[in-house]
Amino acid sequence: MSKVDLRVDWCSYDAAKYAVEHWHYSHSMPAGRNVYLGVWENEKFVGVVVFGMGSGNSTNGNRYGLNASHEMAELTRVSLTKHQMQVSRIVSIAIRMLKKQSPGIRLLTSMADPRAGHVGGIYQAMNWVYTGETKPDVLYFSRGEWVHHRTATSCLLYTSPSPRD
Numbered sequence: 001m002s003k004v005d006l007r008v009d010w011c012s013y014d015a016a017k018y019a020v021e022h023w024h025y026s027h028s029m030p031a032g033r034n035v036y037l038g039v040w041e042n043e044k045f046v047g048v049v050v051f052g053m054g055s056g057n058s059t060n061g062n063r064y065g066l067n068a069s070h071e072m073a074e075l076t077r078v079s080l081t082k083h084q085m086q087v088s089r090i091v092s093i094a095i096r097m098l099k100k101q102s103p104g105i106r107l108l109t110s111m112a113d114p115r116a117g118h119v120g121g122i123y124q125a126m127n128w129v130y131t132g133e134t135k136p137d138v139l140y141f142s143r144g145e146w147v148h149h150r151t152a153t154s155c156l157l158y159t160s161p162s163p164r165d
Helices: 013-023 087-101 121-125 149-159
Strands: 006-010 034-041 044-052 072-080 107-110 139-142 145-148
Touching (some): 013 034, 013 044, 013 072, 087 121
Parallel strands (some): 072 107
Antiparallel strands (some): 006 034, 034 044, 139 145
16 A cells, blocks of 8 residues: 555535535535534545534533533544545544644544444444444435435425415
8 A cells, every 4th residue: 555645634614515415425414513624635635524513412411411512522424535544543633633623622422323334433443432322313205215304304495485485
């Protein structure tokens, strides 16, 4: 394997959106306040790591005695195209950058989606603590695929005519 020149740095929403829509299995950006760290190998953009407030299931501060809006964050997307560097290395760098930018964060959470065949391999490789499964979400069958209720609702909102039409 050849030497890889890896760079992880802040990136724009547009770059993150491109990576997520093209290279993440969900093809959708998480809602809410997020930070985006782009990933470049040998000067080529190969993806993004996204941190945010999360879905609420994993970022309930009461469970940990923390203020969820100031002391917790969620790793919401790791979206990479073909790359050479280990994902755990990329995510580790991104976490260090997040901690420097937001020193009040005391807990970082994430989820793996077993419906998509994910078993948390990244998190296992990084020695994260497994805290169990969250309660199942309501899913809807929309346009030939199962989608989360928030996705189905936003699709309905975007495709419904406005009251003024």
